[in-house]
Amino acid sequence: MSTINESPRIAVYGLGAMGLDIIRILHGRRANIVAGIVRPGSDKDGRILGELAGVPGLAFPARGDAEQALREAAPDIVVVTVSTYLDDTQYEIFSTAVKAGANVITLAEEMLYPFATDSRLARELDALAKRHEVTVTGTGHQDAYWVNLISVLAGSTHDLGGVTGRLSWNVDDFGRALAEQQRVNATVEEFAQWQADAERLPTFTYYSLYALAAAIGLTPHGSPECTTEPVIAQRDTYSKALGSTVGQGRLLGYTDTDTLHTKEGVTLSVSSQGTVYEEGETDFNEWNMTDGSGNPTLHLRNSDLKTAHTTCATLVNRIPDVIAARPGIVTVDELPQLRYRPGLHVS
Amino acid sequence: MSTINESPRIAVYGLGAMGLDIIRILHGRRANIVAGIVRPGSDKDGRILGELAGVPGLAFPARGDAEQALREAAPDIVVVTVSTYLDDTQYEIFSTAVKAGANVITLAEEMLYPFATDSRLARELDALAKRHEVTVTGTGHQDAYWVNLISVLAGSTHDLGGVTGRLSWNVDDFGRALAEQQRVNATVEEFAQWQADAERLPTFTYYSLYALAAAIGLTPHGSPECTTEPVIAQRDTYSKALGSTVGQGRLLGYTDTDTLHTKEGVTLSVSSQGTVYEEGETDFNEWNMTDGSGNPTLHLRNSDLKTAHTTCATLVNRIPDVIAARPGIVTVDELPQLRYRPGLHVS
Numbered sequence: 001m002s003t004i005n006e007s008p009r010i011a012v013y014g015l016g017a018m019g020l021d022i023i024r025i026l027h028g029r030r031a032n033i034v035a036g037i038v039r040p041g042s043d044k045d046g047r048i049l050g051e052l053a054g055v056p057g058l059a060f061p062a063r064g065d066a067e068q069a070l071r072e073a074a075p076d077i078v079v080v081t082v083s084t085y086l087d088d089t090q091y092e093i094f095s096t097a098v099k100a101g102a103n104v105i106t107l108a109e110e111m112l113y114p115f116a117t118d119s120r121l122a123r124e125l126d127a128l129a130k131r132h133e134v135t136v137t138g139t140g141h142q143d144a145y146w147v148n149l150i151s152v153l154a155g156s157t158h159d160l161g162g163v164t165g166r167l168s169w170n171v172d173d174f175g176r177a178l179a180e181q182q183r184v185n186a187t188v189e190e191f192a193q194w195q196a197d198a199e200r201l202p203t204f205t206y207y208s209l210y211a212l213a214a215a216i217g218l219t220p221h222g223s224p225e226c227t228t229e230p231v232i233a234q235r236d237t238y239s240k241a242l243g244s245t246v247g248q249g250r251l252l253g254y255t256d257t258d259t260l261h262t263k264e265g266v267t268l269s270v271s272s273q274g275t276v277y278e279e280g281e282t283d284f285n286e287w288n289m290t291d292g293s294g295n296p297t298l299h300l301r302n303s304d305l306k307t308a309h310t311t312c313a314t315l316v317n318r319i320p321d322v323i324a325a326r327p328g329i330v331t332v333d334e335l336p337q338l339r340y341r342p343g344l345h346v347s
Numbered sequence: 348m349s350t351i352n353e354s355p356r357i358a359v360y361g362l363g364a365m366g367l368d369i370i371r372i373l374h375g376r377r378a379n380i381v382a383g384i385v386r387p388g389s390d391k392d393g394r395i396l397g398e399l400a401g402v403p404g405l406a407f408p409a410r411g412d413a414e415q416a417l418r419e420a421a422p423d424i425v426v427v428t429v430s431t432y433l434d435d436t437q438y439e440i441f442s443t444a445v446k447a448g449a450n451v452i453t454l455a456e457e458m459l460y461p462f463a464t465d466s467r468l469a470r471e472l473d474a475l476a477k478r479h480e481v482t483v484t485g486t487g488h489q490d491a492y493w494v495n496l497i498s499v500l501a502g503s504t505h506d507l508g509g510v511t512g513r514l515s516w517n518v519d520d521f522g523r524a525l526a527e528q529q530r531v532n533a534t535v536e537e538f539a540q541w542q543a544d545a546e547r548l549p550t551f552t553y554y555s556l557y558a559l560a561a562a563i564g565l566t567p568h569g570s571p572e573c574t575t576e577p578v579i580a581q582r583d584t585y586s587k588a589l590g591s592t593v594g595q596g597r598l599l600g601y602t603d604t605d606t607l608h609t610k611e612g613v614t615l616s617v618s619s620q621g622t623v624y625e626e627g628e629t630d631f632n633e634w635n636m637t638d639g640s641g642n643p644t645l646h647l648r649n650s651d652l653k654t655a656h657t658t659c660a661t662l663v664n665r666i667p668d669v670i671a672a673r674p675g676i677v678t679v680d681e682l683p684q685l686r687y688r689p690g691l692h693v694s
Contacts, residue, residue, distance in 0.1 A: 025505045144503035148684065152499055153649075155685030156491035158372045158660040216687050264689045298657075301648050302500075310645075313505040337495065337684040338502030340563050342611045 011035035011075035014082040035073035070100035080106040111138025116210040141311040151215035161292040165270040179241035205270040215333035218262040358382035361428035382420035417447035427453040458485025463557035498562035508639040512617035526588035552617040562680035565609040
C-alpha cells in the first residue's frame with residue numbers, strides 16, 4: 001500500500017511487443033518512466049529506450065542488470081511483461097522488484113489468479129510481497145473482457161445457472177513463440193501426437209475462470225474440465241508471426257475449452273480459439289448466460305477487438321489501483337472497478 | 348452504514364409491475380420480505396401480498412399507511428418503485444422510509460444521479476439520510492448497462508475520445524402511463540405541438556450520463572445537449588400497453604439523444620429509443636468508443652435484453668451494497684462493483 005500524490009515512478013521489465021506498446025501508452029499519458037529492463041544478454045541491453053519504443057525522449061539505455069537498475073531508478077511500480085507462467089525465472093524477476101520495494105503489475109496470465117493451482121511459488125511471492133509491503137497483481141485483456149465485464153453483467157440477472165464465453169484471438173498479434181506454442185503449421189498427426197505426449201500447463205482461461213468465480217462470489221467445486229480441438233486451415237494462409245504460409249490441412253491453431261463447476265451450482269465455461277486469422281477476421285469475445293433451467297438470459301459481445309492493445313491499455317489503467325492496494329498478491333476481483341484513467345495519479 | 352449478519356428485512360413500496368417482479372425475485376432468493384406498501388387509497392391496499400405477486404406465502408396485506416407499516420415492520424431497507432422523478436411526492440415517500448431508520452433503494456431514474464441538476468430536494472434528502480445514518484441509492488437497468496459495463500469497458504482503452512450509446516426499449520413492457528408519456532399513437536402534428544409546448548423534464552439518459560462520467564472519473568463541462576426525434580409506425584402496430592392499435596403514420600414513440608461534454612475532452616452521448624415494438628424486435632444496448640481522433644476503438648452490444656426484468660434483478664443484487672454503504676445519497680459510481688448475489692446476506 002502506498003499513497004503517492006504525484007505521478008508514480010514506473011519501470012518496465014521486458015521490452016518485447018507488449019512492453020514497448022505499454023511504454024508508448026505510458027509516454028502518451030505523460031507518465032514518469034524511470035527504467036526499461038531486459039534480461040541479461042538480451043540484444044536490447046544498452047539500447048536507448050525511446051528508440052526501441054519509437055517515442056521521443058526516454059534517452060536512457062535499457063538495462064540488463066535488473067537489481068542495480070531498480071536500486072538506482074527506485075520505481076513505485078514495475079510493469080513485468082516477460083512470460084506467462086509463475087515459474088522459477090518469473091519468480092526471480094518478481095522477487096527482484098519486490099525486494100527493491102516496488103509494486104509489481106504483470107501480464108503473466110497465471111498471475112491473474114495464481115491461487116487457481118496449489119502454487120508454492122504463489123504462496124512464497126505473497127509472503128514476500130507482504131513482508132516488503134508491496135502489491136503484486138496480474139491483469140491484462142482478461143481483467144476487463146473475461147472477468148469484470150462478465151461479473152457486472154451477471155449483476156443484472158436474477159437466476160444465474162451458467163456463464164459461457166467464446167473468445168477468438170489472433171496468434172499473429174503475439175509473435176513467433178506463441179505461434180509455436182499454439183501449434184501453428186503442425187499437421188493433424190503432429191497435433192495428435194503432441195496432444196498425446198504433452199504435459200500441458202493450464203490454459204489462460206483456466207486462471208480467468210477462477211478470477212471470474214471470485215468476482216461473482218462463487219466457490220469453485222473441483223478442478224476445471226479441459227478439452228482441446230485443432231483448427232484446420234481450409235486454404236493456404238500466411239502467418240505473420242511465423243513469416244511463412246500455413247498449408248491447407250495444417251493447423252491454424254487450436255481451441256481450448258475449460259469448464260469450472262461451483263458449489264452454488266453455477267457452471268462457468270470458456271472456449272478460447274487462438275489461430276492465425278484469415279483475411280477480414282477480427283478478435284471477439286462473446287458471452288452468454290443461462291438461468292438455472294438452462295434458458296438463455298443475457299448476452300454480451302465485443303467485436304473488432306484489438307486484444308494486444310487492450311491488454312496493454314488495461315494494464316496501464318490498473319497501475320493506480322495496484323499501487324493503492326493492500327500488500328501481497330492481490331487478484332483483480334479484489335481491486336476497485338476497472339476504469340479509464342485520464343492520468344495515472346494515485347491518491 | 349449497517350452491518351447485518353443475517354438476511355436483511357426488506358419492505359417494498361409500490362406494487363405495480365416492477366414492485367411485484369421484485370417481490371417475486373426476492374421470494375425466489377428466500378429473502379425476508381417484511382412489508383408491502385401502496386399509496387393510501389390504492390385498490391391494492393389491504394390485499395394479500397403473496398396473492399398480488401403470485402407467490403406462495405407472504406400472507407399479509409399490502410398497507411396504505413406507510414409510516415405505521417414501516418414502524419411495525421422495521422425494515423433494514425425499503426425498495427421504492429413508485430415514479431421517476433425526485434418530486435415532492437417522491438421526497439415524501441423517501442423521507443418516510445429514512446425517518447423510520449431504513450435505507451432506501453429505488454428505481455426512480457432521477458435518483459441514479461440526482462445531483463445532475465441543481466436539486467434542492469436531493470440536497471435535503473442527502474442531509475436527512477446522513478442525519479438518520481442510512482443510505483439512499485437509485486439503481487436499475489442503467490446501473491449495469493448504461494454506467495458500469497461501459498466504465499469497465501473504457502478501462503481497457505488507452506486514448507478515450509468519445510462514448511456513444513444506442514439504446515432501445517419496448518414501451519409495452521412498462522404499462523399505460525409510460526406509453527402516454529412516450530406519445531404513443533400521437534400524430535406527427537400532435538407530437539410537434541407537444542414538443543413546442545412541452546416543458547420536458549430531463550430524460551433518463553440525462554442522469555445516466557452524469558453517473559457514467561462519475562464512474563469513469565470525468566468532470567462534466569456545461570449541461571447536456573438534448574434532442575428528440577419521433578419514431579413513426581410504418582404499418583398498423585398493436586400496443587399492449589394502450590390496449591389498442593397505433594395506426595400507420597402515427598407515433599410508436601420517440602428517440603431522445605443527450606450529449607454531455609467533459610473537461611477532459613471526452614464526449615459522452617446516448618440515444619434512447621422508446622417505442623412500441625413490431626413483431627420480433629427486442630431490447631438492445633449498443634456502445635461504441637472512439638479515440639481522441641474519432642477513430643472507432645471499442646464496441647459492446649447486449650442484445651435480446653429483457654430490460655424490465657434486468658432492472659428488477661439489478662436492484663435486488665444491489666441491496667447488500669446499499670445497506671453497507673456510507674450514509675447519505677450514494678450514487679452507483681460510488682458503490683462496489685455490481686455483481687450477482689446468490690444470497691442477499693450483508694456483512
